[in-house]
Amino acid sequence: MKIFAFVSLSAALLASSPLAAQTAEQVTVVHAGQLLDKPGTPPRGPSTVIIRNGKVAEILAGHQPGPAGAKLIDLKDKFVLPGLIDSHVHLGSDAGGNAALIEAVTDSPARAAYRTAENAKKTLMAGFTTVRNLGDRSGATLALRD
Numbered sequence: 001m002k003i004f005a006f007v008s009l010s011a012a013l014l015a016s017s018p019l020a021a022q023t024a025e026q027v028t029v030v031h032a033g034q035l036l037d038k039p040g041t042p043p044r045g046p047s048t049v050i051i052r053n054g055k056v057a058e059i060l061a062g063h064q065p066g067p068a069g070a071k072l073i074d075l076k077d078k079f080v081l082p083g084l085i086d087s088h089v090h091l092g093s094d095a096g097g098n099a100a101l102i103e104a105v106t107d108s109p110a111r112a113a114y115r116t117a118e119n120a121k122k123t124l125m126a127g128f129t130t131v132r133n134l135g136d137r138s139g140a141t142l143a144l145r146d
Helices: 018-022 097-106 109-125 140-145
Strands: 004-008 027-035 047-052 055-061 071-080 084-089 128-134
Touching: 084 109, 109 128, 109 140
Parallel strands: 027 071, 084 128
Antiparallel strands: 004 128, 027 047, 047 055
């Protein structure tokens, strides 16, 4: 039986928790060299993204200072785009064929957990902030999500 799970790798969900609502507003300012904010349209040039409590609140032309006390992320020499979504991943394994069969019977739950975390990190570093994991016998993906 395959287990289907949606795993969000971003911290945006944490910002919507009741605990976060009780704290002061968190503001992050991102200075982007180029910004793709609407797929299918040409990217913007230098831009400022204002993020309030984990959600994009404003996009401004040029590099604007933002509110006092905001965390600044300087990506002036980078191309910035929304997080990508992959709806078919297997974070628990990157093996195939006979190697996958051997892995399925020889791996410990601890090793599966380490591999799942490493594969999730690789996926995040590739620009994917949300994934749907397919087929995890060890439960490591659900534990990582939680």
